[in-house]
Amino acid sequence: MFFDDPVLSSRLLTLLTLSFHIIYATIGVGVPLMIMIAQWIGIKKNDDHYILMARRWARGFVVTVAVGVVTGTAMGLQLSLLWPNFMELAGNIIALPLFMEVFAFFFEAIFLGIYVYTWDRFEDQRKHFLLLIPVALGAAASALFITIVNSFMNSPEGFDIINGQLANANPIAAMFTASMPTKVSHVIATAFMTAAFMLASIAAFKLIKGSNHVYHKKALHLTMKIGLVFSIAAALIGDFSGKYLAEHQPEKLAAAEWHFVTEEGAPLLLYGILDENNEAQYAIKIPLALSILAHGLPNAEVTGLDQFPKEEIPPLIIHYFFDVMVTIGGLMILLALAYVIGTKRGWNFVKAKWYRWLIVLSGPLSFLAIEAGWWMAEVGRQPWILRGIMTVEEAATTSDHVGLMFVLFAILYLILGIGTVVVLRRIFKNSPVERELEQLSSQGGERQ
Amino acid sequence: MNLEILGISVLWTFLFGYVLLGAIDFGAGFFNAYGILTGKQRILSKVIQRYLSPVWEVTNVFFVFFFVGIVGFFPKSAFYYGTILLVPASIAIILMVIRGSYYAFEAYGTKGHKGYAFMYGISGILIPASLAIVLAIAQGGFVSMVDGKPVLDYWELFTNPLPWSVVVLAIVAVLYISAVFLTWYANKAGDNAASELMRKYALVWALPLIIAAGGIIYELSFHNEKLFDQILDLWWMFGISALLWVGTVWLIWNRKKYGLAVWLLVGQFAFAFYAYGISHYPYLLYPYLTIHEGFTNPAMAQALVVVFILGFVLLVPSIYLLLKLILFDKNYIKGKTEKL
Ligand code: HDD
Ligand code: HEM
Ligand code: HEM
Numbered sequence: 001m002f003f004d005d006p007v008l009s010s011r012l013l014t015l016l017t018l019s020f021h022i023i024y025a026t027i028g029v030g031v032p033l034m035i036m037i038a039q040w041i042g043i044k045k046n047d048d049h050y051i052l053m054a055r056r057w058a059r060g061f062v063v064t065v066a067v068g069v070v071t072g073t074a075m076g077l078q079l080s081l082l083w084p085n086f087m088e089l090a091g092n093i094i095a096l097p098l099f100m101e102v103f104a105f106f107f108e109a110i111f112l113g114i115y116v117y118t119w120d121r122f123e124d125q126r127k128h129f130l131l132l133i134p135v136a137l138g139a140a141a142s143a144l145f146i147t148i149v150n151s152f153m154n155s156p157e158g159f160d161i162i163n164g165q166l167a168n169a170n171p172i173a174a175m176f177t178a179s180m181p182t183k184v185s186h187v188i189a190t191a192f193m194t195a196a197f198m199l200a201s202i203a204a205f206k207l208i209k210g211s212n213h214v215y216h217k218k219a220l221h222l223t224m225k226i227g228l229v230f231s232i233a234a235a236l237i238g239d240f241s242g243k244y245l246a247e248h249q250p251e252k253l254a255a256a257e258w259h260f261v262t263e264e265g266a267p268l269l270l271y272g273i274l275d276e277n278n279e280a281q282y283a284i285k286i287p288l289a290l291s292i293l294a295h296g297l298p299n300a301e302v303t304g305l306d307q308f309p310k311e312e313i314p315p316l317i318i319h320y321f322f323d324v325m326v327t328i329g330g331l332m333i334l335l336a337l338a339y340v341i342g343t344k345r346g347w348n349f350v351k352a353k354w355y356r357w358l359i360v361l362s363g364p365l366s367f368l369a370i371e372a373g374w375w376m377a378e379v380g381r382q383p384w385i386l387r388g389i390m391t392v393e394e395a396a397t398t399s400d401h402v403g404l405m406f407v408l409f410a411i412l413y414l415i416l417g418i419g420t421v422v423v424l425r426r427i428f429k430n431s432p433v434e435r436e437l438e439q440l441s442s443q444g445g446e447r448q
Numbered sequence: 449m450n451l452e453i454l455g456i457s458v459l460w461t462f463l464f465g466y467v468l469l470g471a472i473d474f475g476a477g478f479f480n481a482y483g484i485l486t487g488k489q490r491i492l493s494k495v496i497q498r499y500l501s502p503v504w505e506v507t508n509v510f511f512v513f514f515f516v517g518i519v520g521f522f523p524k525s526a527f528y529y530g531t532i533l534l535v536p537a538s539i540a541i542i543l544m545v546i547r548g549s550y551y552a553f554e555a556y557g558t559k560g561h562k563g564y565a566f567m568y569g570i571s572g573i574l575i576p577a578s579l580a581i582v583l584a585i586a587q588g589g590f591v592s593m594v595d596g597k598p599v600l601d602y603w604e605l606f607t608n609p610l611p612w613s614v615v616v617l618a619i620v621a622v623l624y625i626s627a628v629f630l631t632w633y634a635n636k637a638g639d640n641a642a643s644e645l646m647r648k649y650a651l652v653w654a655l656p657l658i659i660a661a662g663g664i665i666y667e668l669s670f671h672n673e674k675l676f677d678q679i680l681d682l683w684w685m686f687g688i689s690a691l692l693w694v695g696t697v698w699l700i701w702n703r704k705k706y707g708l709a710v711w712l713l714v715g716q717f718a719f720a721f722y723a724y725g726i727s728h729y730p731y732l733l734y735p736y737l738t739i740h741e742g743f744t745n746p747a748m749a750q751a752l753v754v755v756f757i758l759g760f761v762l763l764v765p766s767i768y769l770l771l772k773l774i775l776f777d778k779n780y781i782k783g784k785t786e787k788l
Contacts, residue, residue: 033458055708066552069505070545071510080519084530093745096751100521106509113502116530171751263649347783398597400533407745410543416549444553 007393009402010082012345014410017075018378020413026370029143029197031061032136038222042328043125049215052088052433053222055119057199060424062116069109069421074409084400086385086395089166093159094152094303096171101145103349108138109427117153141190147187150327151180154377155248156386177282178248182241189237190373193230194366198221201363204356215433220359221343227334232304235329239293246294249387253305255314256322257338257342262304270323314380321376328369335362451749452739455521458724458756459514464676464718466510468625474506475573475691476500477547479649481569495634497779500775501555506767508548514666520752524742528733530633532591532600533582540578547571573619574787580618584611587672587733598736610667617660621717628696628713632706637781647700654743658690661720685723706717 035054042050080087122128152158158174160167203220206213217403232442245253253259258269268290272283288298295302297328303314335358349355380388385395476496483492489784497543519526551565585591590605591598627650665686668676679686692715699709730738743749774780 020660053672063552066505067549069508070548073508073548074541074545075516076512080515080526080530081534081537082530084527087526087530088523091526092748095520095744095748096521096755098516099752100755101546102513103755103762104511104517105512105765106506107766108761108768109505109509110763113506114770114773117502118778121578121773165743169747171748208498318692356742397531397534399531401535403540408538408542412545414547419549419553 006398006402007396008397009406013078013402013406014082014405015076015153015375015378016409016413018374020417021071021075022370022374023367024071025143026191026194026367027061027064027198028068028233029191030130030193031057031064031199032139033192033409034195034199034223034226035134036063036129036132037226038219039129041127041222047446049218050222051125052215052436052440053219056428056433060066062112062411062424063420063427065112067416069105071413072105082397083385083395086390086399089386089390090149090152090199091424092166093169093171093174094149095157097145097148097152097175101142103140104138104145106138108135108142111135111138143188143191143395144184147184148175148177148180150377151177152315153384153386154183154381155179156389161389161409168312182237182244186234186237186373187239187249189230189233190366190370193234193332194363194370196223196227197366198363200227201360204359207245208353208356208360211433215437220389222315224336224359226263228340230282231329231332231336238329240328242293242362243296246302248381251305251308252314252318252377253294254303254305254308255316255380256318256376257302258316258319259290259304262301263292264301265295265299267300268293269319270327271390273319312347312383314382318376318380321372321379324372325369325376328365328372329343332366332369334360335359408426449754451746452521452743453741454738454753454767455517455531455749456725458531459517460545461721462510462513462517464721466507466514467621467718467721468714469503469507469510469626470576471622473504473626473627474502474576475622475624477551477572478569478623478644479626479630481566481572484565488645491645495630495637495639495642497555498637499630499633500776504548504551506770521749522732522737522739522742523742524580524743525732526738528591528598528737530747531583532598536581540575541642543571543578547575550663574620577615578617580614581605581611584614586731586733587668587675587728588731589671591733591736593736600732608671610664610671613660613664613667617657620653620656620660624650624657625713625717627653628700629710631700631709633781634675635706636776643706647703647724650700651697654693654700658693675727675734678729679723682723682727686717686725689716689723690718702710714745 035057038050038057039054040048042052042054094255112132115128115131115135117129151173156174157174157177157179158170173212197380200220200223203216205221206216206222236337245256257266258272258274258278259266260278265288267288269280270286271286272280275281290302291298291300294300338355339350339359341347383391383393476499479769480493547568550568554568556566572604585600585605587786588610590601590611592601593599627646631646631650634640665676665679668679692712696709696712696716699705700711728734730740730743732739744752
């Protein structure tokens, strides 16, 4: 059983905690920007609908932040508990961004506390809006710093190993590694994209369920436009990520693409299965596309798995993770593009039920893409925890009880996940949009 | 001052911050549950909610700061503590996760039921207990090295009286700190009933606190003599701490200057906490790990200190804003502003 193996169970527990945390973390990074945009439009246009949008999103947001905070705390501690040898080494080189991240959390938590309790406090709405800026900045900075740590694990730099001992540590160089620019920007762009589609899903769902309130139409309109911008950004930066991989972590790209033999003009494979000779069957083959993804040139040479020792080849399953991410990325662009053009031109299908159902799917699909992306990035780093320097096996704890902890945490996250959904539903059921809008406009009347 | 001393001082200070803020939070949850059981809920829950809602995430960050900081300044501690604490720390995490999230569900969502408040109160007692065990482990005698790897002796840990006394002290301290603070906070809110009730709790827990603290020092005398001797050398710090305790109790007893009483309480715990920290010097984990061997490289240490100072400059005004706009805002404290 895997429970007896501390390495495997540590991996599984990390997989579990991170896959769960990343859902809330993505909301935590993405939604503040959405609230900001809505509130800003509301103030500029003096439109209660957008103000209420900001307010309702913020109300849901505090709940997800809370779960993000506690699961993040769990993750932070688990890193030391499950990977003590790695953290000892990493502490010497990459502790700086982790430390900075704590300040980002601090900043975010303080201003979120203030923001939530100062609605209706200021005569000038813009002052309240200002309080949101540190929240959004703090959240984005958290993502920045933690992703810097993850970049370091993929492309460690900023130190020398002399006789097995760490030397010449340079914490700043360790932060600005080869994978950092693409990784950070891709993570942040996809968080914005996912938050936008998540909110779009909700609005579309309300419209399908018969609420024809213009509030939901405005919300849908706004979030689809934002979603379009960031899904295009995600694809562009994803392309750069591919080029980064081709240059610095070719084994990951090759494994993701089932690219066994180094060749020029390499085709891109989508889906399919591997037969016993490691030949891809039933795959969709796009000629030259892998060379373009990897190097931007149709005839460029792409390193294949034949260049690596067997024990350093990542699990080939990441092919599917990669495909899922890229497929969803492409579909989301099409979906949002069709919506934006369709509403401009007054095409009817954007109001059709089937189309709105597609929009409802966009939120969950974006989360799936986030998960798939991380699985591909992290599993694709196998067998390394610190690429080329320390393997997962060397890093893991020697404690015997990890399997039991896995079970406990699995139950815990299940309860938390259900709890979040139940609580969020209750919050919004108890105060429907229509009633809140009436309250808002009567309040506005008093104020004048 | 060399950097490792600076580093550990900063970390110890943040741990102290967490102990104080956490104690208020944990104790409040307990009193709330107790109030529900004894039918005094309406007196307390409002004040407690008012205080907790905007700050619990900030409190949590103090804790995160500590454990991220200690891995940064003393990477070897990740190896030692990470390996031995898997089970105790995982249990603490699970409790904290339950507590934090359900608090939020309750505060931002809708009212839950009594069973939940009860869980919330109990976890407020169990978390400090499980964290306090780490302090007991740190002062030595429960960890041995097997094949170059640290192993925790659970049997010894559960049968030795020392960890149990530390646990008792932690729980009593939580209740005492929380009661004194809430006496003052309720008083500021003009909520006399709540203030009176909390005053009573504060007085109830004052004596057990001193007895528990004294008991630990006594037990250390035969558990870890070196630590005990260093504690005796710092007798004057513990003495000042005791005097401050007398001051707090006197003020509370006479219903005078609750604000001052809180400050004396902070002073009392600060003296005791730092005195204990200093007598622990130089060990992070007795006798395997000292702050000198465990320290990170100079480049990282300097970078961390610089970031710490910059971070501090950013945080102090923000915290001031939080206190001024929310916690001690006249309307907020009295419950006149509505939330989101
Ligand atoms: C909504 C989510 C989402 C979407 C639509 C995409 N990605 Fe992505 N991708 C991520 C979410 C993500 C991520 C979760 O953010 C990852 C995981 C690790 C990372 O750095 O970002 C990621 C990683 C990641 C990597 C691996 C980087 C590494 O391991 O260093 C590559 C090569 C791409 N992506 C490429 C793409 C391409 C070509 C896309 C085209 C549409 C794309 N991604 C869409
Ligand atoms: C300090 C930074 C990080 C550390 C120390 C770390 C460590 C690890 C380790 C040791 C594994 C197990 C190795 C494996 O099985 O592939 C892992 C897997 C994983 N990590 Fe990371 N990681 C870090 C950052 C991240 C981040 C920021 C994410 C994004 C949320 C992430 C997502 C994942 C996922 C999804 C897996 C599952 C892969 C699997 O199936 O094992 N990691 N991580
Ligand atoms: C190894 C990976 C990770 C670790 C160790 C980690 C650690 C943490 C910790 C300790 C917290 C709680 C801080 C507090 O007390 O306020 C937290 C929350 C948070 N994390 Fe993570 N995190 C990881 C991955 C990520 C990733 C990949 C992102 C973003 C893309 C992220 C974004 C956030 C955000 C925004 C919060 C604040 C809570 C929220 O807004 O939901 N984290 N994380």
